Amino acid sequence: MAKVRINAFSISLDGYGAGPRQDLEHPLGVGGEALHAWVFPTYSFLHMHGGGGEGGERGVDDGFAARGFEEIGAWILGRNMFAPSRGAWPPDDAWRGWWGEEPPYHVPVFVLSHYAREPLVMEGGTTFTFVTDGAHAALERARAAADGRDVRIGGGVATARQYLRDGLVDEVHLAVSPVLLGAGEHLFAGLDLAALGYRCAAVEAGERATHVTLRRDASA
Amino acid sequence: MAKVRINAFSISLDGYGAGPRQDLEHPLGVGGEALHAWVFPTYSFLHMHGGGGEGGERGVDDGFAARGFEEIGAWILGRNMFAPSRGAWPPDDAWRGWWGEEPPYHVPVFVLSHYAREPLVMEGGTTFTFVTDGAHAALERARAAADGRDVRIGGGVATARQYLRDGLVDEVHLAVSPVLLGAGEHLFAGLDLAALGYRCAAVEAGERATHVTLRRDASA
Numbered sequence: 001m002a003k004v005r006i007n008a009f010s011i012s013l014d015g016y017g018a019g020p021r022q023d024l025e026h027p028l029g030v031g032g033e034a035l036h037a038w039v040f041p042t043y044s045f046l047h048m049h050g051g052g053g054e055g056g057e058r059g060v061d062d063g064f065a066a067r068g069f070e071e072i073g074a075w076i077l078g079r080n081m082f083a084p085s086r087g088a089w090p091p092d093d094a095w096r097g098w099w100g101e102e103p104p105y106h107v108p109v110f111v112l113s114h115y116a117r118e119p120l121v122m123e124g125g126t127t128f129t130f131v132t133d134g135a136h137a138a139l140e141r142a143r144a145a146a147d148g149r150d151v152r153i154g155g156g157v158a159t160a161r162q163y164l165r166d167g168l169v170d171e172v173h174l175a176v177s178p179v180l181l182g183a184g185e186h187l188f189a190g191l192d193l194a195a196l197g198y199r200c201a202a203v204e205a206g207e208r209a210t211h212v213t214l215r216r217d218a219s220a
Numbered sequence: 221m222a223k224v225r226i227n228a229f230s231i232s233l234d235g236y237g238a239g240p241r242q243d244l245e246h247p248l249g250v251g252g253e254a255l256h257a258w259v260f261p262t263y264s265f266l267h268m269h270g271g272g273g274e275g276g277e278r279g280v281d282d283g284f285a286a287r288g289f290e291e292i293g294a295w296i297l298g299r300n301m302f303a304p305s306r307g308a309w310p311p312d313d314a315w316r317g318w319w320g321e322e323p324p325y326h327v328p329v330f331v332l333s334h335y336a337r338e339p340l341v342m343e344g345g346t347t348f349t350f351v352t353d354g355a356h357a358a359l360e361r362a363r364a365a366a367d368g369r370d371v372r373i374g375g376g377v378a379t380a381r382q383y384l385r386d387g388l389v390d391e392v393h394l395a396v397s398p399v400l401l402g403a404g405e406h407l408f409a410g411l412d413l414a415a416l417g418y419r420c421a422a423v424e425a426g427e428r429a430t431h432v433t434l435r436r437d438a439s440a
Binding site: 013014015031174176178179180181182183188189191192193194195196198199200202203204205210212214 | 233234235251394396398399400401402403408409411412413414415416418419420422423424425430432434
């Protein structure tokens with residue numbers, strides 16, 4: 001059966017998924033880029049936009065980066081993952097995401113927002129659809145759009161926490177980066193993953209991060 | 221120069237150093253034993269009380285367990301690490317620690333307590349001295365007793381946090397066990413280790429835990 005997955009979700013040793021004081025200059029919060037340092041040298045990241053070319057490492061980290069795109073039929077993103085703006089969309093908003101005209105998704109992407117907006121059809125199969133009736137509704141639409149493949153919850157932290165808290169995620173891959181953030185958005189705080197039925201299925205050392213796989217025991 | 225160290229400090233993937241609802245039956249809190257599962261099969265643990273004999277693994281986990289006893293001249297323990305009782309010591313208290321007549325310390329051990337008590341002289345070089353004038357005073361006495369060797373902060377979580385928060389710890393080794401606790405005593409919550417000057421020095425995969433070494437940059 002199709003799963004709901006979180007993949008390549010980067011956190012610090014002390015559990016933060018984003019640094020403090022997010023703004024345009026620091027979309028991942030201060031210090032937040034360091035959480036993702038493991039993915040930048042990977043083949044999967046460097047070739048995310050397709051095409052050939054040289055470069056990119058093909059080790060354990062790359063395997064996890066690649067897996068996050070396999071068998072995914074739809075994505076869900078929080079509003080802040082899509083745009084730096086907050087609140088109502090600016091009039092004549094020309095923002096089309098962080099990823100250029102051909103985003104790496106290549107499938108339908110549902111963006112949680114309190115504010116309605118027309119869908120954006122991008123190149124390469126990605127469409128951004130803005131969902132204003134909540135996380136559960138977005139998941140229903142994503143499941144339907146995924147047509148039997150998995151749905152990936154892309155983040156950010158608040159969005160991941162919301163789906164975890166509601167027991168809607170089957171599998172979580174965390175990439176634990178060798179950094180301390182000390183403050184920011186904590187993935188685990190107040191979220192009792194054990195009581196929600198999650199168990200550690202595997203821990204694997206990568207080149208630049210430690211990869212933790214959690215699975216939910218549906219009987220819990 | 222002699223250091224203040226935390227070694228072999230076990231935490232869960234979600235950052236808990238002890239489970240919830242500690243009592244006599246669950247001295248590490250419910251589920252807390254699982255945090256320490258990595259150390260039980262090690263040679264160092266199985267031969268903690270000296271002697272020869274068979275058994276015990278000699279891998280990465282064992283190396284970290286062994287290192288925690290090397291070059292240590294004195295220990296500091298929180299009261300709850302020493303005894304299951306709380307509050308004033310019971311009259312005619314016969315409790316002499318969890319470790320039998322020959323504890324594995326073999327050096328002076330300073331136990332933080334709000335209640336005075338005569339020192340306990342054990343076999344093999346361990347003495348338990350009860351310190352009622354606070355964490356800083358205990359550290360001064362431990363440094364003096366260590367005579368140029370390192371001081372190890374043994375725990376529990378509250379004691380470790382206290383010394384970390386005051387910037388008194390030079391080096392921390394965390395053993396991250398592949399379990400989720402979901403609740404209990406959190407090592408990191410409200411403790412900004414980055415701001416306190418701690419940096420990740422190394423991450424190493426062991427057989428049953430991931431070993432994280434943090435060091436404090438004294439210039440921070």
